[in-house]
Amino acid sequence: MIRQYHSNGKLLLTGEYLVLKGAEALALPLKKGQTLRVKPLEDQNRLIWRSIYEGQIFFQAVFSIDDFRILQTNNQERAGFLQKLLQRALSYIPSFIRKTGYFIETFLSFPLEWGLGSSSTLISNLAQWLDINPFELNQDITRGSGYDIACARSNGPILYQYSNIAPQYREIDLSLPFQDYIYFVYTGKKQRSAKEVQRFLTQPESHEHLFSQVDEINEQIINSSQLTDFEQALRDHEAILSRVLDAPTIQQKYFKDFPGTIKSLGAWGGDFILVTWTETRSQLKDYFNAHDMDVIFSWNELIKDKKHAG
Numbered sequence: 032m033i034r035q036y037h038s039n040g041k042l043l044l045t046g047e048y049l050v051l052k053g054a055e056a057l058a059l060p061l062k063k064g065q066t067l068r069v070k071p072l073e074d075q076n077r078l079i080w081r082s083i084y085e086g087q088i089f090f091q092a093v094f095s096i097d098d099f100r101i102l103q104t105n106n107q108e109r110a111g112f113l114q115k116l117l118q119r120a121l122s123y124i125p126s127f128i129r130k131t132g133y134f135i136e137t138f139l140s141f142p143l144e145w146g147l148g149s150s151s152t153l154i155s156n157l158a159q160w161l162d163i164n165p166f167e168l169n170q171d172i173t174r175g176s177g178y179d180i181a182c183a184r185s186n187g188p189i190l191y192q193y194s195n196i197a198p199q200y201r202e203i204d205l206s207l208p209f210q211d212y213i214y215f216v217y218t219g220k221k222q223r224s225a226k227e228v229q230r231f232l233t234q235p236e237s238h239e240h241l242f243s244q245v246d247e248i249n250e251q252i253i254n255s256s257q258l259t260d261f262e263q264a265l266r267d268h269e270a271i272l273s274r275v276l277d278a279p280t281i282q283q284k285y286f287k288d289f290p291g292t293i294k295s296l297g298a299w300g301g302d303f304i305l306v307t308w309t310e311t312r313s314q315l316k317d318y319f320n321a322h323d324m325d326v327i328f329s330w331n332e333l334i335k336d337k338k339h340a341g
Contacts, residue, residue: 036067038148039184040140042333042334046191049241054246070133077094090104094114154169269281293307
């Protein structure tokens with residue numbers, strides 16, 4: 032019997048870094064994600080793994096089913112991560128029967144380098160298959176806040192708050208009347224999220240005094256009826272993080288001449304940015320093409336909501 036599971040990708044709109052210390056973050060599940068397909072292999076003591084994007088196998092490995100030794104792979108680093116993930120996941124369920132082998136395929140709907148959640152969607156899918164807690168598994172493997180795991184399981188934008196005991200999150204209605212003026216642009220600068228997370232967590236300051244300001248910004252975003260209100264909330268949030276990280280905003284650093292508003296999403300300095308733009312999409316494309324950036328999505332193309340659930 033073939034089993035299949037799917038999880039959504041993610042973008043973090045507010046609360047980056049601060050979510051790790053307890054601030055409430057506004058996060059966006061995506062229409063793009065990852066599917067995992069599991070097929071039992073009778074009379075085989077191997078787990079065969081293939082990862083596929085646009086019909087091409089970009090990673091494959093063979094593991095022993097008893098202890099997940101790597102028997103064969105085309106990428107040792109990725110196989111090592113997957114080995115650690117499988118070993119940890121199955122440590123939660125010692126009764127898991129290993130007499131049957133498995134053939135597992137994953138199907139990504141975005142490139143790995145985009146940073147939209149290849150790891151979090153994998154963790155979520157494995158947890159669905161094995162019926163274990165995805166937040167516990169994620170914490171053991173990545174030490175992240177888990178907002179991406181919440182996005183993987185949600186049908187629309189969420190407010191998320193990290194906790195050592197159990198994360199709290201809820202889906203919200205984010206029907207912005209100016210969504211046609213919001214775009215997402217891939218910068219081409221891949222950021223090592225785990226490294227950035229560790230660096231931030233070494234800071235001795237708790238930053239709790241900023242949480243109420245982030246809460247107010249979240250409310251301003253959710254209740255924005257005008258694009259200008261939304262843009263001001265984004266700028267206020269960027270200013271807070273600029274002070275916390277002692278770094279210029281991405282708009283100050285790279286796009287001073289941009290007429291709209293630009294906000295970092297997730298770890299500063301990489302992956303995707305949100306931009307507001309009221310002119311034509313072709314003009315927006317021309318601007319970012321001049322900066323060697325050509326991957327642009329509209330809000331409706333990328334962000335999942337209840338109207339596009341499933």
